[in-house]
Amino acid sequence: MPNQYAPDSAQLLIRLPEEMKRKLYRAVERLNAENPGAQYSANSVVRALIENFISDENCGKIKK
Numbered sequence: 001m002p003n004q005y006a007p008d009s010a011q012l013l014i015r016l017p018e019e020m021k022r023k024l025y026r027a028v029e030r031l032n033a034e035n036p037g038a039q040y041s042a043n044s045v046v047r048a049l050i051e052n053f054i055s056d057e058n059c060g061k062i063k064k
Contacts, residue, residue: 014046 016024024042031040053061 024045028040028042028045031045032038
């Protein structure tokens, strides 16, 4: 059925300063403009960052 979350998923709420949220959304808009049809979302970007952060290769290291 469409628009339903996967049964094995969980929700995560994060609080960001308003300016950081605006920058995130602007960056996502820019990414979508550079890649027509990609339909990135702020959620997909944050999820990718989390996946990269917890991957075995990075072991929780933050790239600077």
